[in-house]
Amino acid sequence: MMEQLGFLQIWVDIMMKCVLTIFYYVSINWMVGEFFQPFRGLWQGDPLSPFLLLICSERLSSLMRLAVKEGLTKGAKVSRSRPQTSHLLLADGCVLLGEALERAVHVIKQILE
Known part of the structure; x- marks a missing residue:
């Protein structure tokens, strides 16, 4: 990602040394107790x-914005005069918003992969 x-x-x-050698x-x-190394x-x-x-x-935010810009998926609108919202980033998670279409689900799945 970096x-x-x-x-x-x-x-x-x-950064990888910090993550892998802890x-x-x-x-x-x-x-x-004894030292142990995390595996995840x-x-x-x-x-x-x-x-x-x-x-x-x-990175997730930029990929979602790109998908909306290219017309691969649509976000939700709170009103007609407001822009689409495709995702909300929260302190401990995120909410992804899109069309209820199989194509849009595949796009979001590809982004997450």
């Missing part, structure tokens, strides 16, 4: 999570 947004390779490498441990009653990326509360979420959200 490469597609134009980040230099050195920044991508640094270890955690659990402390219960001030007793430290960052955990909630990791200091990098908000920044990586912003990077991914920006």
Whole structure:
């Protein structure tokens, strides 16, 4: 994602090292357990999570805007005089809006993939 947004390779490498070389441990009653490595990326509360979420959200947002601009899908309108809204980014998720057509569903599925 970072490469597609134009980040230099050195920044991508640094971020990947931060994600892939992390270890955690659990402390219960001030007793430290063994270190372990996560197998599914960052955990909630990791200091990098908000920044990586912003990077991914920006890419998702740009792909949705492009799909609407190219006429591949349509967003929802609150009124006739307002622009279409194809997505809403929230603090802990997102809402994708589109036509109830099979073609539009495939476009959104491709964007998510």
